[in-house]
Amino acid sequence: MKKLFLLLLCFISFNLFAQRQARLSENSEISLITVAPGNELYSNFGHSALWVEDRENGLSVVFNYGTFDFDTPGFYMKFVRGKLDYMLSAGRISYLVNAAKAENRSVYQQKLNLTVAEKNSMYAFLIENIQPENRFYKYDFFYDNCTTRLRDIFELTLGDDLEWNRKAEGYTFRYFLDIYLAEKPWQDFGIDLVLGQPTDKIATKREEMFLPDMLMYHVDAATNNGKPLVEQEKMLFEAEKKTEEAGFTILPIHLTWLICILGVIFSIRYYKVGFNDRIFNVILFFITGLIGCLIFFLWFLSDHLATVNNWNILWAFPLNVVFAFLLFKKPAKKWHTLYYAVFGIVCFMLLGFFYTLPQQLHAAALPIVLYFTFKSFNLLYRTKKMNV
Incomplete structure (x- = not known):
């Protein structure tokens, strides 16, 4: 409940600021933030967010489509039935990085090469979507999640100038999951039991961007109006590499x-x-x-x-x-x-x-x-x- 209160307070504060600051300055920056996969089931596949920073106007906010309210009535039943509302939230980059540090997950930043008009178009879209009547959506792991939402924003705001140049891997959705669950055999077994035939469809170039890593790779190779979409890459936090002792595991x-x-x-x-x-x-x-x-x-x-x-x-x-x-x-x-x-x-x-x-x-x-x-x-x- 405390986390929800802090999230709500952060949203209210940002919403009041957004009403005053509707446009970004020429020196503003928008970056794709990618958090590497973690050890817990909910973090197995990583996370994506957009960081909007405008130092001239004192703005620095991370937009995140991957949040939900644990206090939702019938939370677990709605989650199992696929009826749980996810929402767009706004927070500080320090919160995201510190949370990743606590779980020893690397954080990557890709600063996007955008014009002022494109930045403001993307920012205006986010401002509109974070309004109470727009911020909720029905989550779908493959087709509508915190990562595909960002892919859609890029395509909507950049239009035909955006070109995804990286070729599709040609893998099925299930094969992608197997890659991420290779060191978690019991989770892999459980997920394979409940996922049906649609999971064995070969993912298209757009569809494989349901994974944060894949969106990051495609953004890295993409062009906007003939120019590289990524202007600068930076690692905000590099996770420590842990060596695990080899031993017998019951599979x-x-x-x-x-x-x-x-x-x-x-x-x-x-x-x-x-x-x-x-x-x-x-x-x-x-x-x-x-x-x-x-x-x-x-x-x-x-x-x-x-x-x-x-x-x-x-x-x-x-x-x-x-x-x-x-x-x-x-x-x-x-x-x-x-x-x-x-x-x-x-x-x-x-x-x-x-x-x-x-x-x-x-x-x-x-x-x-x-x-x-x-x-x-x-x-x-x-x-x-x-x-x-």
């Missing part, structure tokens, strides 16, 4: 292969010594069912564009939450047989097309799909041949 694929192997061993022991593997299967079906419920929610009940058409729902089946407690009871019923047959065939087909689907599935899901295929036909055999 998601290690865990899922362990689950698969244990499941097969328990099934073999069932035939040899009558080992009861019911609890193991109930837990596995229940957990994957919960994952399926989350996938279903994000697909059908949220506004997120990247979570639709998620093929993971074929193995992380939402109804497994219920079936986990019904499938393994004795005596087996006819619908048990039908379920085992249908689920087994679906998993078998998914196994066969695992690497050729329109959506790239995480490799750690493969052992689970393999086990579900084996277990479905194994249970089908028990019920049909052994009357278990």
